[in-house]
Amino acid sequence: MRAVRRAAPLLLILPSLLLALAVIGYPLYEMIRLSLADVSRFGQIRGYVGLANFARVFADPVFLSALLRTLEWTIAVVGGTVLVATPTALILHQNFWGRSLARTLVMLPWAISLSMAAIVWLWAFDGDHGMVNASLRSLGLMSGNVQWMARAETAFPVEIGVGILVSVPFSVTILLGGLSSIPGDIYEAASIDGASRLQAFRFLTLPLLRSFINIAIVLNVIYVFNSFPIIWVMTQGGPDNSTHILVTYLYELAFRLGRPGPAAAVSLVMLAIVFSFTMIYVRLQAREQSA
Amino acid sequence: MTRSSAWVAAAAAVATMFGVAARAETVHVTAAYYSDKTGPYFDKIAQEFHAANPGIDIKVDVVNWDSLLQKLQTDISGGTNPDISIIGTRWLLDFVKDDQAEPLDGYMDQAFKDRFIGTFLAPAQIGGKTYGLPIAASARALYFNKDLFAQAGISAPPATWDEVQQDAAKLKAKGIAGFGLQGKAIETDVYWYYALWTYGGDVVGKDGHAAFAGDAGVKALTMYKSMIDKGLTEDGPTNYTREDLQNLFKQGRVAMVITAPFLINQIAAEAPKLNYGIAPVPKETTSATYAVTDSVVLFKNSKVKKAAWKFLDFLFTKQPRIDFTKGEGFLPTTKAEAEDTYFTTNERLQTFVKLLPSAHFAPTVTGWEDTAKAVSDAVQSVYVGKAEPAPALKQAAGIADQALGK
Amino acid sequence: MTASRMVLRSALCWLGLSPLLLLVIFPFAVMISTALKPIDEVLAWPPRWLPDHIAWHNFADMWLAADFGSALLNSLGISILATLLAIAIAVPAAYAMARLELPAKDLYRQFLLVTQMLSPVLLVLGLFRMAASVPLGDGTLVDTRFGVILIYGAFNIAFAVWMLASYFATIPRDLEEAAWLDGCTRTGAVLRIFLPLAVPAISVTAIVTFVAAWNEFTVALTLLRDPSKLTVTLRVVNLVAGRYSVQWNQVMLATLLATLPVAVMFATLQRYLVRGLTLGAVK
Structure with missing residues (x-):
């Protein structure tokens, strides 16, 4: 009986472990194997080459620029998301007329799959038939046509903007949750102590919200770093590789150019980056909070 | 059980046994999406072929160009590829190098080869062997x-x-x-x-x-x-x-x-x-x-090569070719279809045909x-x-x- | 609070939200505007918001071109079953995390976090090879909805366990313990007392899983072959990717319709969604 007691928790997590291990562990093992091999387009392993795939990838200037751009992309999208989501959540936390409508509207971008959202925005930003140009013209903000996707200088910021917009709902939801967990009476206490609203925000709300912002940052970094459809649908990493991030570079490598080996190497590098970021960030936050 | 029903049961059992022996072969075909006419075209061809060859079922998947190569790539690496597929002829070498494509010369006699316009058959010939049949051609x-x-x-x-x-x-x-x-x-x-x-x-x-x-x-x-x-x-x-x-x-x-x-x-x-x-x-x-051709290839690991070839043979006869080429707006790849008045009298298409002698193919x-x-x-x-x-x-x-x- | 202050506050709140709302609504306006136009107006110059003629036939055309009805059923079936699978597996695991003494709990939690870091795009090749090596019926998991369900389920377990476990931790133990005293077995107490209390959290987790499955593209693209098995997302992207000519009005209509079920779900459940994610996020 006692043995059963002790085994019970393990038995309860066993199915989740098994399924996750099978569906994620096996492909991961495959990826490691491929990253060390000379593989044909069609997955035939011609031999093992050690770290040659990694060396080849790191020698590719496109990889290096994609790596830098991935950092830019992740920082810009996650940063932008937090900057937009925090005030939005604060407003949505207020009691005002039509709040549930406002909350539903803010949530809407979450209801469109990323690929479809990217398609819609690509169409909206179309140089000739897109409503973005048409609207800007009718507002008198410009006269001609802007070919948004023609250059990285305009395309990449647009992609970042779309990235922020689709990440906002999830983050707002987390932050709203955080706000609703802050007990109302501390504000009353604060106002009795004569704190201004701004001070209450600065010294009460923000610190309490911090752990939720952190959660939003970690999860968004993971999702945004791996986010494929927006850039692939809108510019496919072009023109001249100028909008590639690692995940689009990897896809092109694996399926356009038919090199699964180096592609597997890129995926492992990506995994290592996200993993170390998450671990370091979580540690740092834990230390800061305990200090 | 009555005697007659016992007979019926026995007959059914025998029929099942033979049925297994003569079970319909299924040929899996992956076609590229050219237009909204592609799917209906292949459905129709598959039905016509099945009517003439009741023992063979043709199953066609129509796949977008954007995902075709990726799909074949994953399919082959997982060993679940179709028997026949349309591919861009420029990809063919990869398939040949990896020993995925079946050389077709053993299936073709001279008369079959002569069905094609030579310019369009040539790009799918590598090292003296023919690995693909030109299904679509354009200039x-x-x-x-x-x-x-x-x-x-x-x-x-x-x-x-x-x-x-x-x-x-x-x-x-x-x-x-x-x-x-x-x-x-x-x-x-x-x-x-x-x-x-x-x-x-x-x-x-x-x-x-x-x-x-x-x-x-x-x-x-x-x-x-x-x-x-x-x-x-x-x-x-x-x-x-x-x-x-x-x-x-x-x-x-x-x-x-x-x-x-x-x-x-x-x-x-x-x-x-x-x-x-x-x-x-x-x-x-x-x-x-x-000039570009798309080729139909037969995969080496197909278990129904004979049936698959029969289908290809049918696919490259006059009427199916005319229907396809007209519907999708390509150039004829076989001599028989090229003689159809639709093509010979179509001035616009002839402009393209006349350019062919100076055409470059992807090497x-x-x-x-x-x-x-x-x-x-x-x-x-x-x-x-x-x-x-x-x-x-x-x-x-x-x-x-x-x-x-x- | 006086009514006039409420009016002022509401106006300010809506004003503050307006830039974001504008951006949120813009793509929907584009979708609706394009979806209602006949193709020659879609490509007309200069582009305009309102169609001259409303092309109601777009609806029928798109429905046929994308085989939307069967795609809708596939998406529903796959998303619901994947959600049920993820929940069925995550609930016991989350209970163990929250209530029982689990050896190596931190390790398990980190393992879950790592599974979140792998996007299917990275794993596609391996996933496919795995699916191709698992026999099922006459064939393998390839080209089966079951395979897709299994993979969606697996990819959502981490989030589900994580969220449920934090929520479970907030359900007071005393209620269950009181039930034990009344002679209830542990399992009985879980079923009768604990689970009913956990229903809100489970529903929110289910929504998030459902939406993820509904919107997923890469795995479905790789695994499914048979046109009768394709999902809505796949169908819509197929209307655009690699086509010689794109019917933008159909694409926008299909996107709109594919989004509708999820949007309605959000509208009805947004209150719980916020609450549920809060609790999930604490840990």
């Missing part, structure tokens, strides 16, 4: 909008690049975008090869080295770039895929575009009032065009995809003004040489 020519030309006082389509520029300048004076230049997504490189070839250059030389960075290449790219700078093309070419350009042309918003014969069918369906003509690709020193060399990408990247960097033609091409040639194994 490229210059579409021009007659009404816009008339507005600008131009009477005939341009025959040379100089004339293209003069005409585009006249069109520009009327506020019309003259020459449609593609700068985005697949075939960005090809759109530049038109110029490269007509300047006498080539993509890959006879020695197997990248040859596009030579004199002709630099001249061709400089010419395109100067047209962009002078506003003789549409605004921001790197925002335009081939489809985008075709849309502009359909709306009468660009006067010239170089593309394949299937635009004829699209115009007929979507912009029937458009008044346009088709002329050869403009030339500088040589006339040239790009079957390792690293072609990498070369195409390197060239696309290079011309894009020039179009957006990030690089100069000569160094950009030179750098691309370096990348291409590496990929070509030189």
Whole structure:
């Protein structure tokens, strides 16, 4: 009986472990194997080459620029998301007329799959038939046509903007949750102590919200770093590789150019980056909070 | 159990046994999506074939071009590939090198080979063996909008690049975008090869080295770039895929575009009032065009090769070919269909057919995809003004040489 | 609070939200505008918001071209079953995390976090090979909805366990313990007392899983072959990717319709969604 007691928790997590291990562990093992091999387009392993795939990838200037751009992309999208989501959540936390409508509207971008959202925005930003140009013209903000996707200088910021917009709902939801967990009476206490609203925000709300912002940052970094459809649908990493991030570079490598080996190497590098970021960030936050 | 029902049961058992022996074979076919007519076409062909060969079922999946290669790639690496597939002939070498494609010579007699127009069968022959049958073929020519030309006082389509520029300048004076230049997504490189070839250059030389960075290449790219700078093309070419350009042309918003014969069918369906003509690709020193075939391949690991071949045999008979080529707006690949009056009397299609003797095909060399990408990247960097033609091409040639194994 | 202050506050709140709302609504306006136009107006110059003629036939055309009805059923079936699978597996695991003494709990939690870091795009090749090596019926998991369900389920377990466990930790133990005293077995107490209390959290987790499955593209593209098995997302992207000519009005209509079920779900459940994610996020 006692043995059963002790085994019970393990038995309860066993199915989740098994399924996750099978569906994620096996492909991961495959990826490691491929990253060390000379593989044909069609997955035939011609031999093992050690770290040659990694060396080849790191020698590719496109990889290096994609790596830098991935950092830019992740920082810009996650940063932008937090900057937009925090005030939005604060407003949505207020009691005002039509709040549930406002909350539903803010949530809407979450209801469109990323690929479809990217398609819609690509169409909206179309140089000739897109409503973005048409609207800007009718507002008198410009006269001609802007070919948004023609250059990285305009395309990449647009992609970042779309990235922020689709990440906002999830983050707002987390932050709203955080706000609703802050007990109302501390504000009353604060106002009795004569704190201004701004001070209450600065010294009460923000610190309490911090752990939720952190959660939003970690999860968004993971999702945004791996986010494929927006850039692939809108510019496919072009023109001249100028909008590639690692995940689009990897896809092109694996399926356009038919090199699964180096592609597997890129995926492992990506995994290592996200993993170390998450671990370091979580540690740092834990230390800061305990200090 | 009554006696008679016992008999019925026994008979049924026997029938089942034989049924197993004579069980219908299923041939899995992956077809590329050409238009909304592709699916219905293959459904119809599969039914007709099944009616004539009740023992063979044909199952067709129609897959988008964008995901076709990825799908075949994953399918093959998982061992679950179809028996037959349509592929871009430029991918064929990869399949052959990996021993995935079945050589078809053993299945074909001379009469079968003679069904095809030789030019179109040749690209799928590697090392003396035939690995694919040309199901779709196209060439490229210059579409021009007659009404816009008339507005600008131009009477005939341009025959040379100089004339293209003069005409585009006249069109520009009327506020019309003259020459449609593609700068985005697949075939960005090809759109530049038109110029490269007509300047006498080539993509890959006879020695197997990248040859596009030579004199002709630099001249061709400089010419395109100067047209962009002078506003003789549409605004921001790197925002335009081939489809985008075709849309502009359909709306009468660009006067010239170089593309394949299937635009004829699209115009007929979507912009029937458009008044346009088709002329050869403009030339500088040589006339040239790009010809493309898509091939049907039989996979080596197929367990129903005989049945699959029977289907191919049927697919390449006259009527199925005519239906396909007409419906999708391609060029005939077999002699029998080419003799059909639809093709012989179709002036527009004949313009393409007449260009065939000067056609360039994508060479079957390792690293072609990498070369195409390197060239696309290079011309894009020039179009957006990030690089100069000569160094950009030179750098691309370096990348291409590496990929070509030189 | 006086009514006039409420009016002022509401106005300020809506004003503050307006830039974001504008951006949120813009794509929907584009979708609706394009979806109602006939193709020649879609490509007309200059583009306009309102169609001259409303092309109601777009609806029928799109429905046929994308085989939307069967795609809708597939998406529903796959998303619901994947959600049920993820929940069925995550609930016991989350209970163990929250209530029982689990050896190596931190390790398990980190393992879950790592599974979140792998996007299917990275794993596609391996996933496919795995699916191709698992026999099922006459064939393998390839081209089966079951395979897709299994993979969606697996990819959502981490999030589900993580969220449920934090929520479970907030359900007071005393209620269950009181039930034990009344002679209830541990399992009985879980079923009768604990689970009913956990229903809100489970529903929110279910929504998030459902939406993820509904919107997923890469795995479905790789695994499914048979046209009769394709999902809505796949169908819509197929209307655009690699086509010689794109019917933008159909694409926008299909996107709109594919989004509708999820949007309605959000509208009805947004209150719980906020609450549920809060609790999930604490840990």
